Amino acid sequence: MKIEPGTCALVTGASSGIGRAIAEALARRGAQVGLLARSLRELEALADALPGRHVALPCDVGDAAAVQAATDRFAAEAGGLDLVVANAGLTHYRTVAEQPLAEVEQMTRVNWLGTVYTVHAALPHLLAAHRGHIVVVSSGAGLRSFPAAAAYGATKAAQRGYSTALRHELAHTGVSVTTVYPGEIATALHDHERDRMPPWYRAKDARPATTLATKILKAVEHDRRELYHPPEVRLLGIVNGISPKLADRMLHRLRGASAAPRLD
Ligand SMILES: NC(=O)c1ccc[n+]([C@@H]2O[C@H](COP(=O)([O-])OP(=O)(O)OC[C@H]3O[C@@H](n4cnc5c(N)ncnc54)[C@H](OP(=O)(O)O)[C@@H]3O)[C@@H](O)[C@H]2O)c1
Structure with a gap:
């Protein structure tokens, strides 16, 4: 699909990091963006700062009914829905032996079920229009999970399995899917756990979210099955x-x- 003025795009996790960079890139291309996350103040400030008219959608992606209501509201206000980016996510890096179940449950609810709830809410709009695109932001950790990130990696692998099958299921519907596998990206994702990151994590190698956002828009326009950024992530998946x-x-x-x- 082409991203152009009039494109209606819903982005989850739009208040920060990768989602925010995607929303900014979409707005620069003239798209109308539904900005979904929990922090209303950040979303409203972003909606005001972006060129064009956008909709702040305060919502917890772990609440299926709330995601449905926010998606329907955006489609009604924007006059349709063309692009959905299931990006909202969080991490708790801790070994399995040390990790409280509540952290596993939260990552499962937000990263994995949040993706399911987002797609479930958006898909009927896209299928009814016989066109549209879904982006699922997984992770390199969904290709090979890492020590101290077992549960996080599992949520990202779940997204991978889901979106791989979904792309095939949607053959001949006009709706397509791109799965994104980022490596380390400079965002607020680990701000709450900087003091206990495992030695293999390399904060200094983190890439800017803006470059990834540009690549995601290009991947959507070229209907790419997958996007790996930086490219070494693809090598990890192949090997x-x-x-x-x-x-x-x-x-x-x-x-x-x-x-x-x-x-x-
Ligand atoms: N940064 C990386 O190195 C990296 C690498 C691979 C994959 N990823 C993936 O990229 C995605 C975005 O992460 P990021 O790096 O941009 O992190 P970030 O800067 O922390 O942004 C996370 C976004 O998700 C939203 N969010 C968290 N919990 C939510 C909930 N329950 N309901 C709705 N929104 C929620 C946050 O907004 P609120 O707090 O306002 O709700 C925020 O907008 C995640 O899925 C992450 O797994 C990141």
Whole structure:
């Protein structure tokens, strides 16, 4: 699909980081954006700052009824729905032995079920129009999960399985799907846990969210099945798919022993 003035795009997690960068890039292209997240004040300030007219949609993506209501409201106010970006997410990096179940449940509700609720709410609008595009923001951690991020990686792998099948299910409907696998991106995602990030995590290598946002818009316009950013993430997916043992050796070498303590 083409992103142009009049395009109606709903972005979850639009108040910060990658979602905010996507919303800004969409608004610069003339799209009308539904800005969905929990922080109403940030969303309203963003809606005011962006060129054009946009809709702040305060909503918890872990609440299916609220996501449905926000999506329907945006489609009604914007006069349709063309593009949906399921991006809202959060992390709690901790080993399985140390992780409280409440953290696992929150990541499951927001990252995984939040994606399901977003697609469930948006899909009828797209199918009725016989056109549109869905973007699911997964993670490199959905290709090969990392120590201290087992539950997070599982939510990202769940998104991957879901969106892979969904793209095929939607063949010949006019609606398509792109799955995004970011590596480390400079956002607020880990701000609450900077003091306990595992050694394999490299904050200094984090890429700007704006570059990723530009690539996501291009991937939508070219109907790309997947987007890996930075490109090394794709290599990780290929190597891990062929030989997880080889991927462990690669990560051990590139990210140190904490990324793959076992090489057997
Ligand atoms: N940054 C990275 O290195 C990286 C790498 C791979 C994948 N990702 C993925 O990229 C996505 C965006 O993350 P980010 O890096 O941009 O992080 P971020 O700056 O922390 O932004 C997260 C966004 O999600 C929203 N959000 C969190 N919980 C929510 C909830 N229950 N309901 C609605 N919105 C919620 C936040 O808004 P409110 O707090 O206002 O609700 C915020 O807008 C996530 O899915 C993440 O897993 C990030």
